[in-house]
Amino acid sequence: MALDFYQQNNKEPFFALEDKQFQDLAGIFNEFQCRTGLVIDQFSDAKLTIENQATIIKIIDDYIKKADLNKNKLKTVTIIEFRTHLKYSHKKKNDLLLKGD
Template identity: 45%
Template sequence: MALDFHKAATNEYLFGLDDSQYAHIETILIVFKNQSGILIDPYKDTKLTVGNQKAILRIIDDYINTTDLNMDKKKTVDIIEFRALINYFLDKKIDIKILGD
C-alpha cells in the first residue's frame, strides 16, 4: 500500500490506498499541501485532524465542481471514494494517522 490510514487514538487500521489510487488523488494532496503546509506522501507519517479533513473535503468539492469528470473515470471514482471515506471519519470526529511505506 502507498498509504495506510489508521485511527490516531488507537492505531486501528481504517483503510489504505494503493499506488494507483494515491496517484489519482495526488492532485488533491498537492493543493492541500499548498493551502495547509502539510505534506501527505507515501514515504512519511502524517496526522490529519478533523479540521484537516474538512479542508480536504473542500478541496475535493472544488475539484469536482471545476473538472470534467468524464476525462478520467477511474481517477474520478478514486477521488469520490476517498472523499466518502474522509467524510465518514470526519462525521465520527476521528483524527487519522497516515502511515507511509
C-alpha cells in the first residue's frame, strides 16, 4: 500500500492508492505542492482539508482538459477515480487524513 485515506470525521478507511496508482498521480501531486507548498508522499502522514481537496480537483480538471486521455488509459482511470473520491469527500465536507507506509 502506498497511501491510505481516512475520513477525519469518523476515522474510517475511505480508499487507498497502490504504488502504481500513486505514480500515475505524481504529476498531480507535484502541481499541488507547487500551488500550496504541501507535500503528498507515500511515506508520511498528512491532512487534506476541504480546500486542499478543491485545489486537487481543479488541478485534475485542468489536466483532463489538456491531456490526451487515450494515451494511457490506466493512468486516466486512476486519475478519474481519484477525482471521484475527492469530489465525494468534498461534497460531504469531510477532511481526509492520509497515512503513508
